[in-house]
Amino acid sequence: MTLVWVRDQKLDIDLTGELSSFTFEQERWTEDKLICASPFRYDRHPSFFVNLDNLPGKEIAGTWKDSGSGETGSFLKLLSHLRGEDPEETFYYLMEMYAPKAYSEAIDLTRFLEIKKEFKPLKCNLEAEYSYLLSRGISKETQDLLDVRGSGDKVAFLWKNPRGEIQAIKYRLTNSKVFYYEKNGQRLNTLLYGIDQVYKHKCRTIAITEAEIDALSWWEHGRGAVALGGSSISKRQVDLLKQCGVENIIISTDSDKTGQKLARIITKMLHPYFNLFKVRWAGKIKDVNDHIQEFSKTPSLIKISRF
Numbered sequence: 433m434t435l436v437w438v439r440d441q442k443l444d445i446d447l448t449g450e451l452s453s454f455t456f457e458q459e460r461w462t463e464d465k466l467i468c469a470s471p472f473r474y475d476r477h478p479s480f481f482v483n484l485d486n487l488p489g490k491e492i493a494g495t496w497k498d499s500g501s502g503e504t505g506s507f508l509k510l511l512s513h514l515r516g517e518d519p520e521e522t523f524y525y526l527m528e529m530y531a532p533k534a535y536s537e538a539i540d541l542t543r544f545l546e547i548k549k550e551f552k553p554l555k556c557n558l559e560a561e562y563s564y565l566l567s568r569g570i571s572k573e574t575q576d577l578l579d580v581r582g583s584g585d586k587v588a589f590l591w592k593n594p595r596g597e598i599q600a601i602k603y604r605l606t607n608s609k610v611f612y613y614e615k616n617g618q619r620l621n622t623l624l625y626g627i628d629q630v631y632k633h634k635c636r637t638i639a640i641t642e643a644e645i646d647a648l649s650w651w652e653h654g655r656g657a658v659a660l661g662g663s664s665i666s667k668r669q670v671d672l673l674k675q676c677g678v679e680n681i682i683i684s685t686d687s688d689k690t691g692q693k694l695a696r697i698i699t700k701m702l703h704p705y706f707n708l709f710k711v712r713w714a715g716k717i718k719d720v721n722d723h724i725q726e727f728s729k730t731p732s733l734i735k736i737s738r739f
Contacts, residue, residue, distance in 0.1 A: 434447050434484065434493045435491070436493045437491060438526050439508065443526060443527075443531055444530060445493075445507070448461075451466055453693065454690055456469065457469035457475065457476055460478065464483065464485045466482040466484060468480055468481075471510075472608060472609055472610055473500060473608050474607075474608065474609070475500060477500070481497060482494070482495070482507075482510065493507075494506065494510075508522060511526070514663075514690075516611075516642060516662040516663060517621075517663075517664070518613055518620060520619065521620070521662065551618065553597035554600070556614075558582060558583055560572075560575065561587070562575055562582075564582065564587055565580060568649075568725070569649065569724055569725055570645070575648070577629060578590075578629060580648070582606075585605060585607060586604060586605050589602045589603075589604070589644040591617070591618075591620060592627070593623070593628065596628045596632075599618040599622075600613065600614065600623060601613065601614035602644070621664065622666065623672075625644050625661060626651070627658055627676060629656065630656050630658060633656060637681075637682070638657055638680075638682070639656070639683075640657070640658055640659075640660065640682065640684060641658070641659045641684045641719070642659065642660055642685050642686055642691065643659055644661075646720040646721050649721045649724050650730065652724070653729070655682075657684070658673075663686075663691065663693075663694050665697060673705075673706070674705055678706065679706060680707045680709065681708055682710070682733060683711065684711045684720050684731075686719045687717060688718065695710060699736060703736075703737040707735070707737070707738050708735070708737040709733040710736050711734075712731055712732045713731065717731075
């Protein structure tokens, strides 16, 4: 455990435990650093490092540097990127995990002070832009089905409610692994990407994925799917699943340690309500999109529970 600054909080965090649940290219661990290829860029060289400990007079634990781009940053920024979440969601995760009393008090205060305002659905002025996702095996028809937008350097994933109203917009840069969000959107852990199409098509069987591209990959091959938007599932997302009329769920999280941990959590939360299946991973395949790109078909399944 190491003291790490997270915004204005100093938390005693298991840095090695948090980071070792992810897979890094060219990773090498030393006593005070994780050295690897940059998780923010398409990179195959060990040009990135994370400080795992503080130095005398220097509280640097959790900070990182990308030598290839010259960028530096905080542990919060790195972990939110690895988890595929908005930094706010990752901040609450760290507070709940490592400072539960302060987290509980902060949540209570937020609820007390919060003034409810009617949310106005977002608008996206971008047009359809197909080239990037075509290179990932997603056809124009599937991109249109899920209303994917974009421009030359980014793809826009529109997160909608069951009525088809845009609640959040997540942008992914096409020349790197960086993503960001439209201002004033709803938090992704209160939504499910693709849920509007699940309702429209009255799906009885769907897959659950972490990322939007994996959900699109299932739709491409004729199977409805929703994305969680990261490596966690919330009670609100479970409620959305229970309300949408689905009977069978394919747990299709990534094959790495974080994805398999999430699969176990999803199984525990969903088994009383759905017939559950999980993906059978082969070799070094990371996710559904990788599998389809490699084998031109969706992965085989294992039945794990029946409600």
